[in-house]
Amino acid sequence: MPPSTSTYGLMDPHPSVVASKLLARKEFIDNGKQFNMIACSWIQFMIHDWVDHMEETDQVEIEAPDEVAEKCPLKSFRFNKTKKVSTGSSHLKNGSLNIRTPWWDGSVIYGNDDNGERRVRTFKDGKLKISGDGLLEHDEKGIPISGDVRNSWAGFSLLQALFVKEHNTVCDMLKKYYPDLDDEKLYRYARLVTSAVIAKIHTIDWTVELLKTDTLLAGMRINWYGFLGKKFKDMFGHICSPILSGLVGLKRPRDHGVPYSLSEEFVSVYRMHSLLPDKLILRDVNSTILEHKCLPVAEEIPMREVVGRQGQRRLSKIGMEQMMVSLGHQACGALSLWNYPSWMRNLVPQDVDGKDRPDSIDMAALEIYRDRERGIARYNEFRRNVLMIPITRWEDLTDDKQVIRALREVYGDDVEKLDLLVGLHAEKKIKGFAISETAFFIFLLIASRRLEADRFFTTNFNTQTYTEKGLEWVNRTETLKDVIDRHFPDMTRKYMRCSSAFAVWDSQPTPTSHIPLYLRHAP
Numbered sequence: 001m002p003p004s005t006s007t008y009g010l011m012d013p014h015p016s017v018v019a020s021k022l023l024a025r026k027e028f029i030d031n032g033k034q035f036n037m038i039a040c041s042w043i044q045f046m047i048h049d050w051v052d053h054m055e056e057t058d059q060v061e062i063e064a065p066d067e068v069a070e071k072c073p074l075k076s077f078r079f080n081k082t083k084k085v086s087t088g089s090s091h092l093k094n095g096s097l098n099i100r101t102p103w104w105d106g107s108v109i110y111g112n113d114d115n116g117e118r119r120v121r122t123f124k125d126g127k128l129k130i131s132g133d134g135l136l137e138h139d140e141k142g143i144p145i146s147g148d149v150r151n152s153w154a155g156f157s158l159l160q161a162l163f164v165k166e167h168n169t170v171c172d173m174l175k176k177y178y179p180d181l182d183d184e185k186l187y188r189y190a191r192l193v194t195s196a197v198i199a200k201i202h203t204i205d206w207t208v209e210l211l212k213t214d215t216l217l218a219g220m221r222i223n224w225y226g227f228l229g230k231k232f233k234d235m236f237g238h239i240c241s242p243i244l245s246g247l248v249g250l251k252r253p254r255d256h257g258v259p260y261s262l263s264e265e266f267v268s269v270y271r272m273h274s275l276l277p278d279k280l281i282l283r284d285v286n287s288t289i290l291e292h293k294c295l296p297v298a299e300e301i302p303m304r305e306v307v308g309r310q311g312q313r314r315l316s317k318i319g320m321e322q323m324m325v326s327l328g329h330q331a332c333g334a335l336s337l338w339n340y341p342s343w344m345r346n347l348v349p350q351d352v353d354g355k356d357r358p359d360s361i362d363m364a365a366l367e368i369y370r371d372r373e374r375g376i377a378r379y380n381e382f383r384r385n386v387l388m389i390p391i392t393r394w395e396d397l398t399d400d401k402q403v404i405r406a407l408r409e410v411y412g413d414d415v416e417k418l419d420l421l422v423g424l425h426a427e428k429k430i431k432g433f434a435i436s437e438t439a440f441f442i443f444l445l446i447a448s449r450r451l452e453a454d455r456f457f458t459t460n461f462n463t464q465t466y467t468e469k470g471l472e473w474v475n476r477t478e479t480l481k482d483v484i485d486r487h488f489p490d491m492t493r494k495y496m497r498c499s500s501a502f503a504v505w506d507s508q509p510t511p512t513s514h515i516p517l518y519l520r521h522a523p
Contacts, residue, residue: 008417010372013410019364020068021410022422023340028278030331033498033507034212035434037327038480040275041155042206042502047270048148048156049108049198051262053374054097055080062365073346078359079366082373096374099352100148102262104450104457106195109163111147120147120164126171126186128164134320135161141354142309149354154280154306154315158323165487167194170473177469192456193470197477199450199457205479207447209502211440212432248451253458260453264374265382266446269439271367271421274339275332280306282318283326285495294506295329295495298322304343308350321488325495328505335435337403337425340364368419379423379438380416386441391415398426 063076087095101107109128111117120128129145131137136144136157143149146160170190174181181189284298306314315323333339344363348356376382380390391397393415394404403426411417427436435443451457456465463471477483480501485492496505 008372008378010369012417014065014068015062015365015368015372016064016072016362017068018368018410018419018422019340019345019362020064020071022337022406023274023364023368023425024071024338024345025274025278025340025342026338029334029336029339030277031275031334031434033331033504035209035275035332036502036504037155037277037280037330037332038159038324039206039209039502040272040332041159041327042202042480043270043272043275044153044156045108045159046198046202046206048100048150049104049106050100050102051267052099052150054083054099056083060369062362062369064365072362072365073342074360074362077361077366079361082370094375096264098262102260103454104195104199106163106191106198107147109147109160109167109194110191116147120145121187123183125175126181126183126188126190127168130161130164130168133316134165135316136164136312138312142312143354144312149350150352151350152308152311152354153303154311154318154323155327157312157315158320158327161320162324162483162487163194163198166197166483167191169486170194170470173469173473174467178467189467189470192466193473196457196461196466196474197483200474200477201480201483203447203451205481205500206502207443209500210434211443212434248457248461251459253455254452260449262446263442264376265442267374268371268376268420269424269435269442271424272335273341273344273363273367274335274425276303276341276344277330277333278341278343279303281326281330282322283329285322285325295325302343303341308348308356309354321491324484324488324491325505328496328501331504335425337406337422339425367421371420376420378416379418379420382420382423383438386438388438388441391418397423398428400426 058081059078060081061076061078064072064074069075082096084094085097100112107116109120111120122129129137136146138144144152144157144160146152146157146164148160167190170193171186174186174189280301280303281297282299282301283295285295287296287298301314305311318326333341340363345365346360347363348360351357377385383390393413394407397407397415397418398404407418407422407426424436424439427438429435430437430440433440461471466474481492481496481499484501492501498505498507
């Protein structure tokens with residue numbers, strides 16, 4: 001996307017004003033039964049696999065102006081500038097360094113470098129470290145032993161632990177069929193298999209729940225399998241064009257002349273902190289009494305208590321099964337205005353080593369500032385850049401009169417000044433979409449690019465790279481429910497009524513009678 005040509009300053013309008021008048025939660029708005037807290041945890045799990053910005057030592061301070069100071073949990077806060085580097089391109093002169101590997105390589109559990117890898121490995125039979133209760137091991141400071149520990153919370157750590165278990169189970173399977181493989185080869189093969197399972201779940205399970213329409217169900221499965229479908233591809237492999245056989249298994253990667261990376265626009269449309277609630281609703285999994293066919297509530301825990309190291313301690317007491325079931329039964333928040341969690345406006349961030357930083361931050365105000373600092377186009381310019389029609393008045397964005405009044409109060413009548421994050425949250429949603437149509441354009445582009453540019457999903461998506469049994473494991477696994485079933489066979493049978501582990505577990509299953517047979521999950 002072209003660099004932003006915005007003439008507005010970094011503080012125009014003030015980020016704290018935008019956060020307080022348009023983002024700050026008035027009361028929690030959930031998204032119905034479409035998306036649960038596992039789905040909310042999943043997107044952080046994925047972001048930690050893909051992207052984080054390198055920072056400078058120089059700091060910036062944002063001080064709330066008088067008009068909103070009383071509404072701000074922090075009157076002022078400090079944070080590090082984003083480090084800019086030369087790209088060597090005349091089109092885009094400056095860019096940002098990514099401290100995580102942008103490939104779909106499972107770095108969220110394996111680490112982003114050799115040190116991270118060594119930290120998590122047992123160096124026996126290819127396996128990763130895991131505690132006796134199935135959760136992540138912790139060091140003497142209470143920091144989880146994981147490939148990524150920055151800005152963690154209990155739901156995120158739960159998914160890390162689940163996929164450590166998945167990796168170790170893949171190791172057991174590979175050792176059974178290939179007893180001559182040493183520790184290093186078992187680790188490498190298992191990492192490829194587990195990373196592919198994660199990528200597949202995100203493509204044809206999580207994204208389908210996020211954008212719940214038949215068109216998207218078909219589109220994302222076609223991305224992986226092609227129009228000819230799973231059964232044909234399992235039987236004959238990738239033998240045709242990407243349209244007929246999908247992007248996975250292409251004979252060579254396709255980068256369209258641009259080296260693979262993740263754009264700043266991609267980072268911006270994944271700003272989804274409004275999904276997070278104010279409290280975690282813990283379910284009583286030992287109860288034999290159902291209230292309205294739902295598990296009764298055992299406890300309501302403020303989200304602040306499940307973040308960081310105290311969240312790790314709380315998760316250890318709760319246990320994996322109760323936490324998973326509780327997250328499954330709780331709807332997450334809606335991506336809308338006035339739904340940004342208040343507890344995140346006075347948040348202690350963590351560093352790459354899991355240690356708390358000395359300064360609390362207002363995440364809502366910081367996200368507005370970060371997009372501006374990193375040269376992200378404002379909403380209207382962003383839409384032009386992706387060939388969408390810009391708005392000319394606030395009524396083009398929404399028919400909600402309260403929203404229009406608030407937008408006018410912050411931005412006046414200048415629709416060009418509208419920040420991207422605010423526009424994405426204010427925009428009227430397509431039926432079935434949890435995100436805006438504008439954000440969807442970026443989702444669609446990157447969902448394909450992540451697969452077609454990676455040799456491990458194209459040239460090397462074969463038995464020589466994954467082993468015959470490893471590739472079979474990837475092909476058999478369709479959804480997160482399949483992974484949970486593998487490790488907790490009684491959990492989904494007892495507690496899940498819906499068809500996806502990402503939907504609220506006590507919601508009705510999605511009917512599939514109208515979906516073409518070749519697009520349905522394999523038996």
